[in-house]
């Protein structure tokens with residue numbers, strides 16, 4: 696069962712390297728000697744490209760930089776209004792990832808959003824691109840960004856057939872969930888493999904100077920409930936170089952963090968390769 700992962704102490708040399716980099720050392724790593732996978736979300740590269748109507752900056756070129764630094768995950772969140780990532784980006788990233796062993800593509804989206812010109816629907820995008828993982832997110836069309844997870848009491852019935860179809864397509868399925876959610880058995884029961892903890896409230900609390908406080912404990916509670924239900928744990932939204940280390944230290948069994956907005960913004964100042972290296976020094980993988 697993927698959710699049950701043995702955790703081993705961090706190697707001293709790795710701890711020293713990470714500490715030298717000036718980042719909080721994450722105490723643990725998984726039984727494979729790996730730590731949380733960093734999955735770079737490329738949405739914001741596409742925002743910049745679309746703002747001028749041309750082809751630059753190219754999300755695929757940005758993806759190549761991430762992979763060249765050792766990144767093992769890429770994430771995109773194509774939205775029905777095509778405000779950033781488009782179908783052709785998804786297909787091109789699928790081809791790029793297929794040529795890089797050990798690298799995964801994660802496609803996020805609302806499975807209930809209807810298809811429209813330029814947006815074939817999340818399930819159709821998955822059928823065409825066959826990502827390693829699909830993260831289901833209950834975003835409405837008019838949302839500025841993702842800001843809540845599923846209500847499984849309301850949504851479990853209509854999610855179940857979609858999860859079954861994604862599994863039949865060979866996809867690992869992750870459900871975007873609010874921090875503090877502890878009734879996760881329905882997610883496991885419908886066949887989801889993972890949950891992704893929405894870390895926006897934690898990031899906001901961390902930035903306010905509380906170190907995360909109750910918001911961090913809410914993430915821990917959801918992560919513990921996920922593990923108890925046999926679900927692996929991903930995390931994402933508004934994570935950055937300051938709040939990521941404490942989150943990973945509090946939840947050593949996080950399998951993957953998907954990070955985009957802050958990372959791409961920081962890359963504008965320091966360069967994408969340098970920025971990705973800094974995040975990999977924190978996650979270890």
Ligand SMILES: CC(=O)[C@@H](O)[C@H](O)COP(=O)(O)O
Pocket residue numbers: 736738739771772803832839840841871931932953955
């Ligand atoms: C699900 C989530 O929290 C983010 O992955 C989401 O992709 C952000 O979307 P935008 O980049 O459109 O704000």
Ligand SMILES: NCC(=O)COP(=O)(O)O
Pocket residue numbers: 736770803891930931932933934953954955956957958
């Ligand atoms: N699932 C979270 C993600 O992919 C990126 O979120 P953000 O770092 O852009 O807030």
